[in-house]
Amino acid sequence: SQKIEQNSEALNIQEGKTATLTCNYTNYSPAYLQWYRQDPGRGPVFLLLIRENEKEKRKERLKVTFDTTLKQSLFHITASQPADSATYLCAPNFGTGANNLFFGTGTRLTVIP
Amino acid sequence: DAGVIQSPRHEVTEMGQEVTLRCKPISGHDYLFWYRQTMMRGLELLIYFNNNVPIDDSGMPEDRFSAKMPNASFSTLKIQPSEPRDSAVYFCASTDGAGPYNEQFFGPGTRLTVL
Numbered sequence: 001s002q003k004i005e006q007n008s009e010a011l012n013i014q015e016g017k018t019a020t021l022t023c024n025y026t027n028y029s030p031a032y033l034q035w036y037r038q039d040p041g042r043g044p045v046f047l048l049l050i051r052e053n054e055k056e057k058r059k060e061r062l063k064v065t066f067d068t069t070l071k072q073s074l075f076h077i078t079a080s081q082p083a084d085s086a087t088y089l090c091a092p093n094f095g096t097g098a099n100n101l102f103f104g105t106g107t108r109l110t111v112i113p
Numbered sequence: 114d115a116g117v118i119q120s121p122r123h124e125v126t127e128m129g130q131e132v133t134l135r136c137k138p139i140s141g142h143d144y145l146f147w148y149r150q151t152m153m154r155g156l157e158l159l160i161y162f163n164n165n166v167p168i169d170d171s172g173m174p175e176d177r178f179s180a181k182m183p184n185a186s187f188s189t190l191k192i193q194p195s196e197p198r199d200s201a202v203y204f205c206a207s208t209d210g211a212g213p214y215n216e217q218f219f220g221p222g223t224r225l226t227v228l
Contacts, residue, residue: 032214034216041221041222042221042222043117043204043206043219043220043221043222044156044204044217044219045219046216046217046218049214049216051214089155089156101158101217102158103148103155103156103157104155105152105154105155106155
């Protein structure tokens with residue numbers, strides 16, 4: 001069965017620095033991969049999607065990379081701010097339908113002022 | 114749009130009691146998903162519906178769990194009887210279409226505690 005690992009449960013970073021979160025998966029390569037943000041007491045919110053034939057995707061201060069050889073996606077937040085503090089979930093999709101989305105357990109990011 | 118609505122937000126019950134969680138998806142969305150989130154296992158898909166029809170319930174842990182979607186604007190997840198290991202946050206999500214690029218919109222969740 002598929003296994004999704006996100007680098008660590010918690011990551012602390014100084015304001016202004018770049019935060020880098022890792023998502024590794026085993027076995028089959030996903031057709032695409034989504035990243036979500038989850039704040040305490042709330043549901044996940046979609047941030048970015050990257051397809052298997054894309055190496056990199058950007059949205060404002062966010063950047064996602066996808067390396068199918070390494071079976072890894074990296075999620076970067078540049079010029080991090082305390083408001084970026086949240087849990088970030090990666091969700092690879094190993095099929096063609098929305099039901100094939102598998103969520104990692106997440107990395108809790110804290111940006112220290 | 115108000116987004117996905119779930120009720121109640123918190124539920125505390127005793128072991129053996131019946132629990133019913135409710136969800137109203139975003140209007141116009143034809144897919145509805147029920148997830149369970151725990152610290153140990155993360156977010157797990159329990160069941161999903163397409164046009165009110167259950168398509169895949171392979172994630173439902175036991176026969177104690179059941180879900181219905183009587184119409185396009187309402188779904189329930191029922192646990193009967195409830196057990197302490199059912200304690201978790203239950204999320205409902207909806208999306209427009211089953212394409213691989215459709216983002217899912219999540220509700221605020223119901224935090225269930227079974228004593």
